[in-house]
Amino acid sequence: MARKKVTILALQEKKARGEPITMVTAYDYPSALAADRAGLDAVLVGDSLGMVVLGYDSTVGVTMEEMLHHCKAVRRGTQFAYLIGDLPFLSYQADRAEAVRNAGRFLKEAGMDAVKLEGGREMADTVQAIAAAGISVVGHIGLTPQSAGKLGGYRVQGRTAADAQRLLDDARALEAAGAAMLVLEMVPDRVAGRISQQLRIPTIGIGAGRGCDGQVLVLHDLLGMFDRFTPRFVRRYAELFPQMERALAEYCADVTAGRFPAAEHAFPMDDAEWAAWVDEEGPHPSPSPALRERE
Ligand code: KIV
Numbered sequence: 281m282a283r284k285k286v287t288i289l290a291l292q293e294k295k296a297r298g299e300p301i302t303m304v305t306a307y308d309y310p311s312a313l314a315a316d317r318a319g320l321d322a323v324l325v326g327d328s329l330g331m332v333v334l335g336y337d338s339t340v341g342v343t344m345e346e347m348l349h350h351c352k353a354v355r356r357g358t359q360f361a362y363l364i365g366d367l368p369f370l371s372y373q374a375d376r377a378e379a380v381r382n383a384g385r386f387l388k389e390a391g392m393d394a395v396k397l398e399g400g401r402e403m404a405d406t407v408q409a410i411a412a413a414g415i416s417v418v419g420h421i422g423l424t425p426q427s428a429g430k431l432g433g434y435r436v437q438g439r440t441a442a443d444a445q446r447l448l449d450d451a452r453a454l455e456a457a458g459a460a461m462l463v464l465e466m467v468p469d470r471v472a473g474r475i476s477q478q479l480r481i482p483t484i485g486i487g488a489g490r491g492c493d494g495q496v497l498v499l500h501d502l503l504g505m506f507d508r509f510t511p512r513f514v515r516r517y518a519e520l521f522p523q524m525e526r527a528l529a530e531y532c533a534d535v536t537a538g539r540f541p542a543a544e545h546a547f548p549m550d551d552a553e554w555a556a557w558v559d560e561e562g563p564h565p566s567p568s569p570a571l572r573e574r575e
Pocket of ligand 1: 305324325326327328329366420463465486496498
């Protein structure tokens with residue numbers, strides 16, 4: 281069957297059929313192309329890009345312009361996957377009208393299919409306003425990195441009965457407000473499983489166990505491209521950072537030792553043209569080793 285562009289309806293139908301939804305983050309054209317070719321259902325342009333691509337200490341400093349810039353590149357690399365852009369910190373918390381306008385920019389300017397925002401019931405009115413503007417919204421509860429400071433760090437959420445109930449209430453409030461999907465981050469697997477069962481909309485887990493309707497991982501974590509730390513919930517499918525470092529060191533050594541470029545990397549010039557030019561101009565004042573060899 282010919283592959284079709286994934287829609288929110290298709291993702292919701294996957295939940296109904298009990299088929300896991302696959303999602304990964306991507307931040308640029310090549311990673312989006314790879315994710316799309318690999319058959320992922322959805323690609324999230326997460327504000328995690330602040331840490332794994334831009335080298336910030338947290339996601340708090342990420343701006344709207346940075347998000348849109350990366351979303352546009354991901355859009356160009358994606359044909360099929362459902363695309364979600366992360367609303368960055370303070371682009372939706374202060375003012376509802378501003379939240380709608382900023383959410384709209386992800387669709388109008390960057391070609392995203394949906395936006396994601398962090399927070400529970402306190403964000404329900406904002407989710408409702410964005411959804412009422414015709415924009416699909418993905419919620420995000422549990423560990424919410426934009427407010428990690430307030431949560432006391434990157435910690436598991438919902439470990440006590442009271443906290444688990446609060447998460448379930450948040451999830452219900454977001455669903456009632458019109459959220460189309462919900463990310464559950466660093467939540468005990470039993471809690472995430474129960475929330476997933478109680479909701480009609482799909483849940484996507486990250487560090488939330490197998491009971492969610494789908495899974496998402498940060499691309500740089502799963503490919504081994506981010507060496508500052510690896511959360512316990514990550515499975516690494518490759519170790520690309522050491523490979524990159526090795527390849528770059530080899531290139532550096534080859535250029536230094538004159539082993540690169542080799543003859544096959546150079547463009548030849550016709551002998552007669554060369555002779556005509558050198559006769560006229562005289563020899564090159566300081567021929568490079570490669571030119572000397574050819575002469
Ligand atoms: O920014 C991000 O990558 C995310 C995922 C961790 C879900 O929000």
